[in-house]
Amino acid sequence: MMLRVVTQGAEARAELGRIGQRLADTQAQAEQVREILAQVQQRGDQALVDYTRQFDQQELSPADFLVSGSALDAAYQQVSPELLAAIRLAHKRITEFHQQRVPQTWVQFAPDGMVLGKRYTAVDKAGVYVPGGRAAYPSTVLMNCIPARVAGVERVVMVTPPGAEGAVHPAVLVAAQECGVQEIYRIGGAQAIGALAFGTATIPWVDVVTGPGNVYVTLAKKQVYGRVGIDSLAGPSEVLIIADGTAKANQVAADLLAQAEHDPSAAAILLTTDSTLAQAVAQEVAMQLEHHPRRLLTEKSIAHYGLVVVVESLAQAAELANEFAPEHLELAVAAPWDLLPQIRHAGAIFLGHHTPEALGDYLAGPNHTLPTSGAARFSSALGVETFLKASSIVAASPASLHQLGEAVVVLAQAEGLHSHAESVRLRLEP
Amino acid sequence: MMLRVVTQGAEARAELGRIGQRLADTQAQAEQVREILAQVQQRGDQALVDYTRQFDQQELSPADFLVSGSALDAAYQQVSPELLAAIRLAHKRITEFHQQRVPQTWVQFAPDGMVLGKRYTAVDKAGVYVPGGRAAYPSTVLMNCIPARVAGVERVVMVTPPGAEGAVHPAVLVAAQECGVQEIYRIGGAQAIGALAFGTATIPWVDVVTGPGNVYVTLAKKQVYGRVGIDSLAGPSEVLIIADGTAKANQVAADLLAQAEHDPSAAAILLTTDSTLAQAVAQEVAMQLEHHPRRLLTEKSIAHYGLVVVVESLAQAAELANEFAPEHLELAVAAPWDLLPQIRHAGAIFLGHHTPEALGDYLAGPNHTLPTSGAARFSSALGVETFLKASSIVAASPASLHQLGEAVVVLAQAEGLHSHAESVRLRLEP
Structure with a gap:
C-alpha cells in the first residue's frame, strides 16, 4: 500500500515537517x-x-x-x-x-x-x-x-x-x-x-x-x-483533510488524489480520528489509482508526499494543521463549524462532506490562487487587493498644524532631523 | 547653486528616470x-x-x-x-x-x-x-x-x-x-x-x-x-512636491531638505508652474543648507538627487508625478483637492500649504512606511493588513453541490484532472 499511515505523534510531526519543506529550488x-x-x-x-x-x-x-x-x-x-x-x-x-x-x-x-x-x-x-x-x-x-x-x-x-x-x-x-x-x-x-x-x-x-x-x-x-x-510565490499544491468517522472513504480518497494528480510534488494529507477510516482511505486510494489516467505522476506524489495520520482528537488534528498551514484544508467532520475556531492558518477552508476542494478550484467563487508551503501563516488568496493600492491622504488645516506642530518638532529633534522640525516651524511662524 | 533647475520636458523626464532608478544593489x-x-x-x-x-x-x-x-x-x-x-x-x-x-x-x-x-x-x-x-x-x-x-x-x-x-x-x-x-x-x-x-x-x-x-x-x-x-522592499526615501505660485519658497525648501537629510541617496524633487518660485526655492535650499547640522550628507543628496522642474501646467506636473510614482507627494498648490483626481500613483499625498510631510512622518496618523522607487505604482503603505491574512470559506449544501457539480465535472475534464471530477461525481451519486 503506497499511502503511508502513521499513528505516532512524533513521527507525524517529522513527516509533516518534511512534506512542508518539499519545495526546494536550487x-x-x-x-x-x-x-x-x-x-x-x-x-x-x-x-x-x-x-x-x-x-x-x-x-x-x-x-x-x-x-x-x-x-x-x-x-x-x-x-x-x-x-x-x-x-x-x-x-x-x-x-x-x-x-x-x-x-x-x-x-x-x-x-x-x-x-x-x-x-x-x-x-x-x-x-x-x-x-x-x-x-x-x-x-x-x-x-x-x-x-x-x-x-x-x-x-x-x-x-x-x-x-x-x-x-x-x-x-x-x-x-x-x-x-x-x-x-x-x-x-x-x-x-x-x-x-x-x-x-x-x-x-x-x-x-x-x-x-x-x-x-x-x-x-x-x-x-x-x-x-x-x-501575487505570491506559488509552490506545489497541497491539501490537508481533517476527517472523523462520518467521512466516506471513497470521497476522501478522491479528494486526496485530486491534489496528487496536479504534480509529482503535490502533497495530500489526511488527519483522522478514525483508524478504520484511515485504512479504508489508503485502500481506496490504491483502488482509484489503478485506472487513473495520470497514474504514474499521481502515484509518485502519493508515494512521496501522501500521508495519513491517525490522531487522538480533532483538537490535535487542528494543531497539526495549524503547524502545517495548508493551502487547502477540508473539514470532513460531522460538525465542521465547531472545529473552525480552532483553525488559525489555511489558505482556503472547505467545510463538511458536501464540499470537495474541486468545487473551490473551479467555481464556488473564492480564488483558487492560494498560499502554499506554509505561506498561509502570513498571506492570503490572490484577490482584488492584488491589483489595488492605496495612497494615504493627509490635509492639515492651520488649526490642526498649530495643535500638533510642537510635538512634531520634539520628535524630529529626538531623531536628529533638523529640516523636519524646520518645515513645521516655518509654518507656525505668525 | 547646487539644486538644479530644469525647464525642458525631455531633460526633466530623463532626470526623473535617472533619479527613480537610483536604488542599485549589487x-x-x-x-x-x-x-x-x-x-x-x-x-x-x-x-x-x-x-x-x-x-x-x-x-x-x-x-x-x-x-x-x-x-x-x-x-x-x-x-x-x-x-x-x-x-x-x-x-x-x-x-x-x-x-x-x-x-x-x-x-x-x-x-x-x-x-x-x-x-x-x-x-x-x-x-x-x-x-x-x-x-x-x-x-x-x-x-x-x-x-x-x-x-x-x-x-x-x-x-x-x-x-x-x-x-x-x-x-x-x-x-x-x-x-x-x-x-x-x-x-x-x-x-x-x-x-x-x-x-x-x-x-x-x-x-x-x-x-x-x-x-x-x-x-x-x-x-x-x-x-x-x-512589508515591502524599502529603497531610499523620496519626496516630490508639486507647487504653484501660492507656495512659499522657504517652506518648500525646508520640505525638500527634510527629505534630503535622511540619506545621501534620498531624492527631493520640485515640479512647479512658477519659474520665480523655482529660483527662490533653489536659493532657499542653499541658504538653509549653510548652517544645517547634517550639511555634508544633505548636500550630497541635493546635488545628486535634487531637482527642480519648471512645468507648463499642473496637468503636466501630475503626469510626471504619476510616471515617477513618488513615496511622498506634496500638493503645495492653491486648490490641492482639485488636483488630486489627476494623481494615480503615490504612497502618501499631502494636500495644501499647511501639510508638511513631516506631519505625516510622525503623527498625522497614516503609516510612514511607504513604497519607494516607483513601487507606489503597485503597492501601499504598511498597514494592519500586513499582519492579517484571510482564509477563504466554502461550505456547500447537498442542493448547491447538485446544482454546480456538473459544471465542475466539465471543467475538470477540460483540464484533464480526473480525480477532480471524480471527487464531485462520488458525492452526486444517489
Whole structure:
C-alpha cells in the first residue's frame, strides 16, 4: 500500500515537517533564471525568440507572439457548448464573490479641520501568467483575470507558453475573452516574467505580475519582485483533510488524489480520528489509482508526499494543521463549524462532506490562487487587493498644524532631523 | 547653486528616470547577504555573535541579545517629559488611524445553502526591524508595532543593532513599551533578518518581518520573502512636491531638505508652474543648507538627487508625478483637492500649504512606511493588513453541490484532472 499511515505523534510531526519543506529550488536554478532575466532586459524580443526556440521548440518571430484575432474568434468554435457554459457559470460566480468587500476610498474630517484617509486606485497594467505544459487551465485564466477586472485594471495582458503546435488551447482563449482580455502573448517560462517586468519592443512592462508556474517562473517572480508587484510565490499544491468517522472513504480518497494528480510534488494529507477510516482511505486510494489516467505522476506524489495520520482528537488534528498551514484544508467532520475556531492558518477552508476542494478550484467563487508551503501563516488568496493600492491622504488645516506642530518638532529633534522640525516651524511662524 | 533647475520636458523626464532608478544593489551585496543568511540558518546564535562583533563592534553573548528589564525601565527616566508626551500623542493618533477599516471576517448565505466568506486572522508572530546607525527612530517603532498590535498579533518581537556603547536608544525602548513590545533583541543587519526568518536558540522565527533598513537589510528581506511575509522592499526615501505660485519658497525648501537629510541617496524633487518660485526655492535650499547640522550628507543628496522642474501646467506636473510614482507627494498648490483626481500613483499625498510631510512622518496618523522607487505604482503603505491574512470559506449544501457539480465535472475534464471530477461525481451519486 503506497499511502503511508502513521499513528505516532512524533513521527507525524517529522513527516509533516518534511512534506512542508518539499519545495526546494536550487541555487543553480536561481542563477539560470538570473541569466534569462538579464538577457530579456538587454536583448528584449530577440531573447524571447531564442528562449522560445530553446525551451518550447517553437520558431516564433516577435510579430507572432500576439495571439491573432482570428485565433481568438476560432477558439469559440473549438470548445463544446457545455464547456462554454461551465466557463460562463464559473465567471459569473467568481466575479460575484470578488465584488464583495472591495476596499473603498475613504476620508474622515476631524473637528480641527484635519482630513485623513486612504484613496484606492487600480494599477495601470497587469500581467497574468498562465501555464501550459501538462494541460490547459482555463480556471487559472478566470482566477487571475477576474480580480484584475473587478479592481478596474485598464490593461490586462496574458502570457502563456505556445503548445506543441505553437497554438494556445482554445479553452484558455475563450476564458480570457470572457474576462475581456484579448492581449495574449505566446511566451512562457522565466523569459515571459522578464518580458512583463522589463518590457520589450513587443510586450509591455506591467505593474503587477500574477499567476502560477513551474520553479523557473516562481524564481523569476521572486527576482523581479520590487520592480513589479507579484501575487505570491506559488509552490506545489497541497491539501490537508481533517476527517472523523462520518467521512466516506471513497470521497476522501478522491479528494486526496485530486491534489496528487496536479504534480509529482503535490502533497495530500489526511488527519483522522478514525483508524478504520484511515485504512479504508489508503485502500481506496490504491483502488482509484489503478485506472487513473495520470497514474504514474499521481502515484509518485502519493508515494512521496501522501500521508495519513491517525490522531487522538480533532483538537490535535487542528494543531497539526495549524503547524502545517495548508493551502487547502477540508473539514470532513460531522460538525465542521465547531472545529473552525480552532483553525488559525489555511489558505482556503472547505467545510463538511458536501464540499470537495474541486468545487473551490473551479467555481464556488473564492480564488483558487492560494498560499502554499506554509505561506498561509502570513498571506492570503490572490484577490482584488492584488491589483489595488492605496495612497494615504493627509490635509492639515492651520488649526490642526498649530495643535500638533510642537510635538512634531520634539520628535524630529529626538531623531536628529533638523529640516523636519524646520518645515513645521516655518509654518507656525505668525 | 547646487539644486538644479530644469525647464525642458525631455531633460526633466530623463532626470526623473535617472533619479527613480537610483536604488542599485549589487550582485556582490546579494552574495554577501546570501552567505550571512546561510550562516545564521546553520550556526544560529554563534553566527549572530560573530557578525555583531564584525559589523557592530560589540561583544555580545546570546544571553545579552535581549534588552534587560532594567534597561527597559531606565529608558523612561532617560527621555524628556516633552518627548514622552509627543510619543504618546503620536501613539494615540497612529492607533486611531489604523483602527479604521480593518478588514473583518464575513460570510454570506446563498438561498441554495452555499456559504461563502473570508475569515481574517492575525499572524502568530511578527518581527520588527528598527535601524540604528545615524540616529534613533522611535517613529519607526510606532509605525511598525502599532499596526501589528491593532491586527491582534500576540507576539511582537523587535530587533535593532546595538549602539556605540552596546545600548539601544531610550526613545526607541520607550516607544516600544508604549506599544506593549518588551521583547527586543540587540541584533542588526542582514543577520537579524536571518534570525527572524529561521529562528535561533535565542531569537524566535516569526511569520512576518517588517521595518526599514540599509541595502543589506533590504536584500535579506527579499531573500527570505516566501519563507516569511515582509512589508515591502524599502529603497531610499523620496519626496516630490508639486507647487504653484501660492507656495512659499522657504517652506518648500525646508520640505525638500527634510527629505534630503535622511540619506545621501534620498531624492527631493520640485515640479512647479512658477519659474520665480523655482529660483527662490533653489536659493532657499542653499541658504538653509549653510548652517544645517547634517550639511555634508544633505548636500550630497541635493546635488545628486535634487531637482527642480519648471512645468507648463499642473496637468503636466501630475503626469510626471504619476510616471515617477513618488513615496511622498506634496500638493503645495492653491486648490490641492482639485488636483488630486489627476494623481494615480503615490504612497502618501499631502494636500495644501499647511501639510508638511513631516506631519505625516510622525503623527498625522497614516503609516510612514511607504513604497519607494516607483513601487507606489503597485503597492501601499504598511498597514494592519500586513499582519492579517484571510482564509477563504466554502461550505456547500447537498442542493448547491447538485446544482454546480456538473459544471465542475466539465471543467475538470477540460483540464484533464480526473480525480477532480471524480471527487464531485462520488458525492452526486444517489
